[in-house]
Amino acid sequence: MNVQPIKQRFGIIGASPLLDRAIEIAAQVAPTDLTVLITGESGSGKEVMPQIIHGFSARKHGPYIAVNCGAIPEGTIDSELFGHEKGSFTGAHEARKGYFEVADKGTIFLDEVGELPLTTQVRLLRVLETGEFIRVGSSKAQKTNVRVVAATNVQMLQAVQRGTFREDLYYRLNTVPIHVPALRERKEDIHLLFRYFAQETASKYKAPPLVLRDDALHLLSAYRWPGNVRQLRNIVEQMSVIEQTREVDAKTLRQYLPDESTALAPLGANGGGGVDGINERELIFKFLFDMKSDLNALKEQVKAFTGGQPSPGVVPPLYRDDVFIPPPSTPPQGTVSILPAGVSADEDVEHSEVEESLSLEEKEKELIRKALAKHRGRRKNAANELGISERTLYRKIKEYAI
Numbered sequence: 222m223n224v225q226p227i228k229q230r231f232g233i234i235g236a237s238p239l240l241d242r243a244i245e246i247a248a249q250v251a252p253t254d255l256t257v258l259i260t261g262e263s264g265s266g267k268e269v270m271p272q273i274i275h276g277f278s279a280r281k282h283g284p285y286i287a288v289n290c291g292a293i294p295e296g297t298i299d300s301e302l303f304g305h306e307k308g309s310f311t312g313a314h315e316a317r318k319g320y321f322e323v324a325d326k327g328t329i330f331l332d333e334v335g336e337l338p339l340t341t342q343v344r345l346l347r348v349l350e351t352g353e354f355i356r357v358g359s360s361k362a363q364k365t366n367v368r369v370v371a372a373t374n375v376q377m378l379q380a381v382q383r384g385t386f387r388e389d390l391y392y393r394l395n396t397v398p399i400h401v402p403a404l405r406e407r408k409e410d411i412h413l414l415f416r417y418f419a420q421e422t423a424s425k426y427k428a429p430p431l432v433l434r435d436d437a438l439h440l441l442s443a444y445r446w447p448g449n450v451r452q453l454r455n456i457v458e459q460m461s462v463i464e465q466t467r468e469v470d471a472k473t474l475r476q477y478l479p480d481e482s483t484a485l486a487p488l489g490a491n492g493g494g495g496v497d498g499i500n501e502r503e504l505i506f507k508f509l510f511d512m513k514s515d516l517n518a519l520k521e522q523v524k525a526f527t528g529g530q531p532s533p534g535v536v537p538p539l540y541r542d543d544v545f546i547p548p549p550s551t552p553p554q555g556t557v558s559i560l561p562a563g564v565s566a567d568e569d570v571e572h573s574e575v576e577e578s579l580s581l582e583e584k585e586k587e588l589i590r591k592a593l594a595k596h597r598g599r600r601k602n603a604a605n606e607l608g609i610s611e612r613t614l615y616r617k618i619k620e621y622a623i
Contacts, residue, residue, distance in 0.1 A: 222248065230276070231269050234417050237407030243399050244273065250397045251277035256349060258334075258394045259372040261401030264451030270399055271330040271370040280368055283327030286320050291333035295612045298341050300357050309358020321354050321365050334371040334394065335380055338612070339387065339619065346390045369394070384620060404446040404453065411442055414450060418457040429467045431460055436471035444478055586621050589614065593623070 224244045227233070233244065250257060251274045259267045268287070275285045293301050300310075304319030320329055331337075337345065348354050349369060353362045371394045380386035404411060415433065423430035433441065446452055456477045460469060588607060596602035604614040617623075 224248070227273060231273060233266075233269060234414050235407060235410035236413070237402060237410050239400075239402040240407055240410070243270065243401050246397070246399050247273040248277055250274065250399075252279065254368055256368075256394055256396045257370045257399060258377075258397070259370065259399045259401060260377070261372075261374065262403045262449055263374045264449035265401045265403050266450050267372045267374075267401045268330075268332065270401065271328065271372070274370055275328040275330075275368070278328065278368065280327050284324045285328050285330070286324045287330040287332060288320055289332045291336035295338050295615060298338065299344060302341065303344060303354045303356055305357035306359045309356075313358070316356075319354070319356065321348060321367055322363065324367050325365050326367075328368040328370060331369065331371040333373060335373040335375040335377060335386060336612075337386075338616070339385070342387045342390050346387065346393060349390075349393050385616060404449040408442050411446075411453070412438060414453055415441060415457060418454050419461065422458050422461040426461060428461065431457065431464070432468050433474075434468060434470045437469050437474045440471045440474055440478070447479075582621075585617065586623065589617055589621070589623055593618075 222245050224241050227244055227248060228235075233240070247257075247270045257271075257274060259270045261267045271287070272285070275281060288302070290298065299305075300313075300317065300319065302319050302321055304317050304322055305313050307313060307316045331345075344354065348365065348367070352364055352366060354365060355362050377386060377391050377395070381388045381391050404414075412433070416430075419430040419432075448455075459477055460473070464473060466473075589603070592603035592606045593600070596606065600614055600618075601611050604611040607614065609617075
């Protein structure tokens with residue numbers, strides 16, 4: 222199949238065989254009504270694939286609606302997708318159509334579909350299986366004739382294994398998979414995209430376009446581009462505005478490229494969100510709260526053993542503005558060592574060791590329970606205390622059956 226006309230129509234830049242293959246699949250599946258799941262890293266250009274599918278389908282004259290599932294709050298996403306009846310919840314002053322009702326006889330693109338709550342996943346599965354949906358606050362099923370194209374940048378099979386995404390829904394969405402390659406997988410397109418963005422920015426700001434020297438071109442191709450095409454466009458725009466000279470060398474270009482040791486880790490071939498789906502922020506708050514819990518337990522043990530007085534053989538942990546200042550000698554991680562009063566730490570004595578669970582899952586459950594108890598069940602306040610979103614907290618509550 223000649224994909225060049227498709228590229229010209231939809232403004233796609235690149236000659237990579239992997240990109241051409243993704244475009245071919247999108248064009249071939251377009252005349253059917255099969256559900257399509259598009260995978261790829263953030264910034265790789267997944268949003269153009271559903272446009273190709275809609276544009277070459279029999280529904281091209283019908284509505285096309287793109288929905289970012291990750292940007293809609295959990296409490297309102299069912300209403301946004303399926304509509305609601307008047308008085309169905311606080312603020313529902315009148316009945317409202319949802320996207321599936323508005324997009325009848327058209328195409329709906331569900332971006333970041335992996336962020337959907339489990340309750341919404343059940344509703345979506347019913348639409349895919351039977352073509353029926355029920356408005357929030359209603360008991361009457363309505364029919365809709367919608368083509369669904371979904372996209373995600375997370376590893377869906379891992380999400381299924383963790384229980385955050387329904388297995389039946391995954392296989393229903395993944396009828397036809399399309400993978401959009403990351404920019405580092407299509408190195409032959411990097412210079413082509415740079416020149417395109419440079420010319421585009423030059424026309425916008427009425428200035429000569431940027432030109433790369435050989436050393437800068439080598440650096441551009443060797444960089445792994447964790448932000449993909451979106452990151453490349455931003456860097457070109459920055460240099461076009463900031464740099465006075467139009468000829469860019471490697472030294473100049475390097476100032477605009479984040480250090481690879483601190484840049485975000487690349488996602489897998491099918492997307493991904495880090496270590497077993499736990500994002501960096503969650504790992505940090507787990508570590509901090511685990512450490513604080515361990516230290517508080519140590520303080521209580523020392524206090525109980527010495528009758529409320531610090532032991533001469535143990536330097537108690539200090540806190541300043543809630544920041545831990547470690548004692549000169551710290552017990553090994555995972556155990557709590559207690560020295561009897563009047564015994565030097567240098568003497569050969571028998572230590573009492575209290576084994577402690579180091580399971581992240583158990584610690585996370587404990588922290589969530591404490592936060593909910595502290596804020597009397599108010600999830601929003603508890604989420605702020607834990608440093609995570611309210612949606613993530615709600616998902617964890619359901620996952621751990623708290």
